[in-house]
Amino acid sequence: MSVHAISIDPATCTGCGLCVLACPADVIRMDAASGKAKVVYGGDCQVCYLCEDDCPAHSISLSHDITNPRRYSIYDEPGGTF
Amino acid sequence: MPGSIEVLHTDVLVIGGGFAGTWASLRAADLGASVTLVDKAYVSKSGASTMSGGITTCPLDTDDMDLWAREFIERGDYMCDQRWTYQLLEGQRERVKDYVRWGVPISRAEDGSIRRFASRGMIDVRGMQYQPKAAMIELRRRIVARGVRILDRVHITELVTADGQWPSNGAIIGAVGFNIYTGQFVFINAKRTIVATGMIAMKGTHRVDNDTGDGVAMAFRAGGRLVDMEFTFGGTFNVLMKKFDFPSYNVAVAHGARLINARGERFMEQHDPVRLERGELSNVVAAFAKEIVEGRGPVFVDLRHVDASYWTDLAKLHRGGSILLSGHVPDPRVNPLPIEPTWGLWASGRSGLQIDLGARTNLPGLLAAGSAAKNDATGTHASAGSPTAFAKVSGWHAGETAALESRQTDLESAPQGLIAMLQEKALAPLNRARGERSADRLHDDLARLESSVVKSMILSEGRLNELLQGARDVAGALDQTAAGDLHDLVKWHEARNVSLNAEIVYRSALDRTESREQFYREDFPMTDPGWFCWHGVKSTGEGLAFDKQAFPQEGARFLPEHQHSGLGPIGAIMSAKHQPAKAL
Ligand SMILES: Cc1cc2nc3c(=O)[nH]c(=O)nc-3n(C[C@H](O)[C@H](O)[C@H](O)COP(=O)(O)OP(=O)(O)OC[C@H]3O[C@@H](n4cnc5c(N)ncnc54)[C@H](O)[C@@H]3O)c2cc1C
Numbered sequence: 001m002s003v004h005a006i007s008i009d010p011a012t013c014t015g016c017g018l019c020v021l022a023c024p025a026d027v028i029r030m031d032a033a034s035g036k037a038k039v040v041y042g043g044d045c046q047v048c049y050l051c052e053d054d055c056p057a058h059s060i061s062l063s064h065d066i067t068n069p070r071r072y073s074i075y076d077e078p079g080g081t082f
Numbered sequence: 083m084p085g086s087i088e089v090l091h092t093d094v095l096v097i098g099g100g101f102a103g104t105w106a107s108l109r110a111a112d113l114g115a116s117v118t119l120v121d122k123a124y125v126s127k128s129g130a131s132t133m134s135g136g137i138t139t140c141p142l143d144t145d146d147m148d149l150w151a152r153e154f155i156e157r158g159d160y161m162c163d164q165r166w167t168y169q170l171l172e173g174q175r176e177r178v179k180d181y182v183r184w185g186v187p188i189s190r191a192e193d194g195s196i197r198r199f200a201s202r203g204m205i206d207v208r209g210m211q212y213q214p215k216a217a218m219i220e221l222r223r224r225i226v227a228r229g230v231r232i233l234d235r236v237h238i239t240e241l242v243t244a245d246g247q248w249p250s251n252g253a254i255i256g257a258v259g260f261n262i263y264t265g266q267f268v269f270i271n272a273k274r275t276i277v278a279t280g281m282i283a284m285k286g287t288h289r290v291d292n293d294t295g296d297g298v299a300m301a302f303r304a305g306g307r308l309v310d311m312e313f314t315f316g317g318t319f320n321v322l323m324k325k326f327d328f329p330s331y332n333v334a335v336a337h338g339a340r341l342i343n344a345r346g347e348r349f350m351e352q353h354d355p356v357r358l359e360r361g362e363l364s365n366v367v368a369a370f371a372k373e374i375v376e377g378r379g380p381v382f383v384d385l386r387h388v389d390a391s392y393w394t395d396l397a398k399l400h401r402g403g404s405i406l407l408s409g410h411v412p413d414p415r416v417n418p419l420p421i422e423p424t425w426g427l428w429a430s431g432r433s434g435l436q437i438d439l440g441a442r443t444n445l446p447g448l449l450a451a452g453s454a455a456k457n458d459a460t461g462t463h464a465s466a467g468s469p470t471a472f473a474k475v476s477g478w479h480a481g482e483t484a485a486l487e488s489r490q491t492d493l494e495s496a497p498q499g500l501i502a503m504l505q506e507k508a509l510a511p512l513n514r515a516r517g518e519r520s521a522d523r524l525h526d527d528l529a530r531l532e533s534s535v536v537k538s539m540i541l542s543e544g545r546l547n548e549l550l551q552g553a554r555d556v557a558g559a560l561d562q563t564a565a566g567d568l569h570d571l572v573k574w575h576e577a578r579n580v581s582l583n584a585e586i587v588y589r590s591a592l593d594r595t596e597s598r599e600q601f602y603r604e605d606f607p608m609t610d611p612g613w614f615c616w617h618g619v620k621s622t623g624e625g626l627a628f629d630k631q632a633f634p635q636e637g638a639r640f641l642p643e644h645q646h647s648g649l650g651p652i653g654a655i656m657s658a659k660h661q662p663a664k665a666l
Pocket residue numbers: 097098099100101102103120121122123128129130131132133134135136137138139236237238239259278279280281288290292293294296297330332430431451452453454466467468469470471473
């Protein structure tokens with residue numbers, strides 16, 4: 001499991017750059033060496049799906065299983081019911 | 083060595099490219115002004131507008147606007163400028179026609195007419211559902227075609243004042259910022275500047291992370307008058323099973339979603355038997371808190387009764403990745419799922435820069451629109467769909483006023499050396515030795531202030547002082563916090579703005595010695611008619627100056643029968659004494 005919600009498959013990425021344009025959080029940049037998109041600031045991914053929606057090669061996957069440390073759950077409090 | 087400064091000239095500068103900023107740009111360009119639109123991300127793929135649930139107020143020519151206005155005004159406790167209420171409804175009627183004409187996908191009934199439903203919190207007012215991202219893409223296409231200059235990925239750090247003072251006695255003559263890829267510093271010298279930077283919020287808790295209230299903080303530093311900042315406290319049901327993003331609560335309840343406690347009881351029946359989960363969000367969240375505090379949690383969202391169009395629209399009008407049918411959670415068509423709200427800095431119009439009917443702020447040359455501005459059309463309670471309606475309509479007016487006024491205005495240049503000073507200040511964290519905390523840490527510390535919904539909703543002097551201390555602690559750490567690169571520098575500036583906004587919110591809350599609508603102080607649980615007014619705040623340079631201002635009599639068609647007094651609604655719900663607002 002990756003530490004960030006977003007991952008990009010370099011094998012299928014064509015380097016079109018649309019995901020870089022789409023990302024509101026500046027998570028993705030083009031990697032000059034490989035000519036492909038690269039997750040540079042993965043910790044800032046807000047799981048908004050804008051990059052995934054725009055990727056023509058379906059190279060982007062987003063995980064639902066990364067918890068957001070800035071979010072607090074009342075159910076985690078002592079005596080929490082679930 | 084500071085880098086070069088690029089200077090651009092424009093009639094109208096728009097900061098922020100959500101609905102407010104793009105409508106402002108479109109209107110100003112249509113009136114012949116040269117327009118520059120700046121966004122820290124890519125216009126059409128950023129902000130709350132793109133990410134919103136897609137409900138918007140939907141008045142049609144055949145509707146009785148008096149009925150709608152009256153409902154907005156009464157439900158908002160008359161705490162508004164009623165001329166704005168009419169301006170909002172009449173403007174929105176035209177904006178809906180634009181969406182239809184442009185072919186923006188809208189949810190439709192079998193006969194092809196727009197499918198409308200009662201907006202949450204309302205009985206007569208109707209909303210519709212459409213695809214916000216498609217609307218944003220169309221708006222971008224249209225403003226590009228009109229010749230609007232778009233600067234994507236430029237983060238604005240400060241408004242520029244003609245006298246070089248903060249707070250200023252002069253006019254606003256543009257803004258400065260940097261390109262987040264190249265670091266190029268830019269001064270956009272403008273005749274009129276429109277702040278359309280979106281919501282005041284913590285970064286990370288709501289997942290619309292670019293809306294850190296930058297424009298509100300910048301305008302405040304420059305001398306802008308903010309109102310009702312304590313009403314920034316708000317939130318919605320957005321967390322499913324402790325960690326997943328629940329798609330729009332407003333959409334779900336419009337289609338029949340229910341909330342039930344661990345015993346399977348639909349607890350809103352006790353508090354608001356007519357509107358139930360569709361009542362004021364603050365009341366529903368308070369009822370949630372009561373269930374938790376009294377040991378009847380968890381609370382479940384029950385989607386077993388929603389109409390079929392909920393599921394079809396979810397697939398059609400929402401972003402593909404909605405968690406609900408992803409297989410990651412038990413099938414919500416048969417299983418109620420634990421849900422919870424967040425409550426904290428989250429203002430979609432209940433607070434912000436005060437604007438007049440032409441979207442002007444108190445500062446010469448500065449206008450505001452969208453959720454950076456106080457929505458004076460709807461008062462203490464806004465229905466689902468009205469924030470986006472207000473963003474469009476206030477943007478439209480801001481663009482019009484700015485374009486017309488810029489015809490009679492000359493560009494005023496900045497005092498000698500001022501822009502270089504602003505550049506040095508803005509980029510200083512890049513040259514600093516790495517300190518104890520990073521910009522991310524500052525945001526972690528700020529987000530932690532929101533914590534439990536119960537603690538964020540039940541305020542008191544002690545609790546507010548604790549929060550204030552937390553905000554000041556972050557503000558005090560800024561000067562020792564370095565930015566590793568330009569990406570980090572954006573976050574540093576955001577932390578500066580969030581901590582300032584948080585301080586203003588908490589201080590405003592301390593100043594308000596009553597409880598009203600979504601604002602609840604345990605130590606002042608009663609609603610005090612002496613607070614039936616706008617609560618203004620400005621920077622004096624040394625501190626904050628508060629004021630109270632009466633609502634305008636002019637254009638007021640509906641008058642309250644009596645002023646509210648007695649227990650505020652949240653306190654009433656907590657003590658099971660709530661009397662829901664009468665059905666209109
Ligand atoms: C998850 C969610 C769901 C919602 N659902 C609904 C709904 O269904 N119906 C409804 O009516 N309302 C809804 N709202 C509220 C509504 O979306 C907002 O009130 C409205 O979209 C605000 O529009 P805006 O143009 O003012 O701001 P935004 O759309 O947020 O745009 C602000 C822009 O300013 C840019 N910006 C910010 N700071 C800077 C800076 N320093 N420099 C440069 N650019 C900057 C941002 O990148 C952003 O693009 C929802 C909000 C959220 C968060």
